[in-house]
Amino acid sequence: MNKILLLHSSTDGQTIKILNRIKEQLSNDSDCELLDANMLPKIDFDQYSKVLIGASIRYGHLNKKLYQFIERYQSELKASRAGFFCVNLTARKEGKDTPETSKYVQTFLSKSPWQPEIMDVFAGALYYPRYRWFDRVMIQFIMRITGGETDTTKEIEYTNWQRVTDFTERFRTF
Known part of the structure; x- marks a missing residue:
């Protein structure tokens, strides 16, 4: 094997x-x-x-x-x-x-x-609820710029x- x-x-x-x-x-x-x-x-x-x-x-x-x-x-x-x-x-x-x-x-x-x-x-994957505050805000900012999901209550597996x-x-x- x-x-x-x-x-x-x-x-x-x-x-x-x-x-x-x-x-x-x-x-x-x-x-x-x-x-x-x-x-x-x-x-x-x-x-x-x-x-x-x-x-x-x-x-x-x-x-x-x-x-x-x-x-x-x-x-x-x-x-x-x-x-x-x-x-x-x-x-x-x-x-x-x-x-x-x-x-x-x-x-x-x-x-x-x-x-x-x-x-x-x-x-x-996007796991907003699992992120620390700083990471959640930064990733949300990046997603806003790139046209992605910004609802921080969501978890999305891409x-x-x-x-x-x-x-x-x-x-x-x-």
Whole structure:
């Protein structure tokens, strides 16, 4: 059985939710281990047949610890069959929902010493009631500017689960 490493750099949990769905889909023929890349874990990449990193955007940026993780393990990632996906609210809009059209993925590729062989981008979720006051106000402001939902009583999941399924199948066979 294949062993796959699933790493997350998540802020509010949607990236973990997506990785758990991927884990479920891969569980028939793979043993998957889920770890927090932001904790900068010590990893023996030789025990994994594939690696997948999922990372969320907060205030326009990926977590700095994700870049530290990639810097630390860039040679191992380059030598592995490794993929990447980005989760953000901008991807809820058509035309900003592919690796080629996502400014966040393009920024990641320009900053990262590792260039993933397989990538995607998924829309995240808006969980206003769960946010601290500052985050709720800031995200509401950003959503107002970008034409998104501003009702702070709402929770909206924008993730297209069929896209996640399609990506999982591409990842399984790459």
